[in-house]
Amino acid sequence: MARFPDVSTAGTRVPASIFARLREHLARFPGDVIPLQIGDTHLAPPSGLAEVEWAAMTPADLYAYGSPNGCAPLVEAIADKARTANGIEITTAGVQIAVGATHALSCTVQAVCDPGDELILLTPHWPLIRGMALGFHVVPIEVSLAELAGAITPRTSAIYLATPNNPDGEMLSRAQLEAIVEIAVRHDLWLVSDEVYEDYGYDAAHVSLASIPGALERTVTVFSFAKSYAQAGLRVGYALGPEGLISTIKKLVNHSVYNVPVAMQRAALGALRAGGPFLREARASYVAARDRSRARLIAPAASPPGGAYLWVDFRGLTGDDCMPILERCAAHGVLLAPGSAFGERCGGFARLCYTGVTPARLDEGIDRINTVLAHL
Numbered sequence: 001m002a003r004f005p006d007v008s009t010a011g012t013r014v015p016a017s018i019f020a021r022l023r024e025h026l027a028r029f030p031g032d033v034i035p036l037q038i039g040d041t042h043l044a045p046p047s048g049l050a051e052v053e054w055a056a057m058t059p060a061d062l063y064a065y066g067s068p069n070g071c072a073p074l075v076e077a078i079a080d081k082a083r084t085a086n087g088i089e090i091t092t093a094g095v096q097i098a099v100g101a102t103h104a105l106s107c108t109v110q111a112v113c114d115p116g117d118e119l120i121l122l123t124p125h126w127p128l129i130r131g132m133a134l135g136f137h138v139v140p141i142e143v144s145l146a147e148l149a150g151a152i153t154p155r156t157s158a159i160y161l162a163t164p165n166n167p168d169g170e171m172l173s174r175a176q177l178e179a180i181v182e183i184a185v186r187h188d189l190w191l192v193s194d195e196v197y198e199d200y201g202y203d204a205a206h207v208s209l210a211s212i213p214g215a216l217e218r219t220v221t222v223f224s225f226a227k228s229y230a231q232a233g234l235r236v237g238y239a240l241g242p243e244g245l246i247s248t249i250k251k252l253v254n255h256s257v258y259n260v261p262v263a264m265q266r267a268a269l270g271a272l273r274a275g276g277p278f279l280r281e282a283r284a285s286y287v288a289a290r291d292r293s294r295a296r297l298i299a300p301a302a303s304p305p306g307g308a309y310l311w312v313d314f315r316g317l318t319g320d321d322c323m324p325i326l327e328r329c330a331a332h333g334v335l336l337a338p339g340s341a342f343g344e345r346c347g348g349f350a351r352l353c354y355t356g357v358t359p360a361r362l363d364e365g366i367d368r369i370n371t372v373l374a375h376l
């Protein structure tokens with residue numbers, strides 16, 4: 001149907017950047033801006049493009065199209081890691097490399113939901129998952145864990161969760177995961193488990209959903225080299241799942257990017273092989289940053305058991321919309337992510353990333369926030 005100059009309904013419904021409103025306030029700040037809004041790390045990766053032995057590879061290894069599935073050595077190393085570190089019993093046919101966890105999740109949503117289906121999101125949730133659903137004409141339904149069983153309808157196709165979670169750093173216990181699997185089995189649902197922060201559980205051990213009895217055949221688990229190994233810009237992530245579903249996801253990867261850039265997969269493989277010491281150091285650095293930021297910030301925030309964020313509760317100060325506080329923070333040169341991006345009921349919260357800047361800049365950013373709060 002002719003629609004020029006209008007764009008598609010999916011294109012219209014997918015939300016734009018959540019930071020647009022803060023930019024004009026930021027423009028009032030002349031100095032060095034402290035970006036506590038973005039989920040990133042200030043640490044250098046354990047291995048990057050510089051460490052790959054490019055000269056040892058033939059041009060066909062590097063410059064020809066790669067396999068849409070992913071480079072064989074990386075796929076094999078991941079299948080190994082899935083079995084030993086995650087307790088997920090898969091073979092290489094259950095692994096799909098993607099352009100970051102973002103791409104893996106986008107293909108997964110497309111693979112398990114039809115237009116009009118409902119995708120349950122445990123709230124608060126990683127923002128892009130909602131936009132992905134909308135982009136595929138899938139209906140996102142936000143519920144708390146306590147509300148989950150009552151939220152299933154005949155149109156529910158899948159449940160998405162993240163553990164440790166972004167934005168609140170919560171981790172689901174084995175008992176909670178078992179309860180979710182039980183609901184999924186009872187209602188014939190797919191499970192989409194976002195475990196990109198698997199290596200950053202501090203107060204509890206991370207449990208992979210697919211390792212729970214009954215979960216393996218219905219769970220896609222997504223991981224990321226961005227989060228585990230500080231390689232966000234290289235854009236390598238992967239999905240693990242039952243072979244039939246992974247072969248569908250593979251077709252979707254094939255039709256969206258063909259293959260993930262081979263050079264980036266080489267660097268990811270290097271990180272996976274050499275990254276053990278990095279994971280230990282990064283975990284120690286992040287937990288120290290969590291404790292440091294939690295102790296310094298004067299606004300209420302729980303101490304999250306894992307992840308990379310404080311979930312700051314401004315409701316006592318501004319009710320259900322803390323944008324006025326975030327605008328003032330932006331005018332003081334420090335950015336936080338508005339809670340409204342993470343759920344319909346989250347407008348009174350903001351997310352503070354404590355891993356993205358050095359400890360000194362973290363202190364400085366929190367002092368700026370405290371100054372704003374002291375002058376409300």
Ligand SMILES: Cc1ncc(COP(=O)(O)O)c(C=O)c1O
Pocket residue numbers: 039099100101102103126162165166194196223224225226227232235236237
């Ligand atoms: C919970 C969660 N899932 C997925 C992603 C996307 O990861 P990637 O950078 O590998 O696309 C992020 C990134 O912040 C995240 O926090």
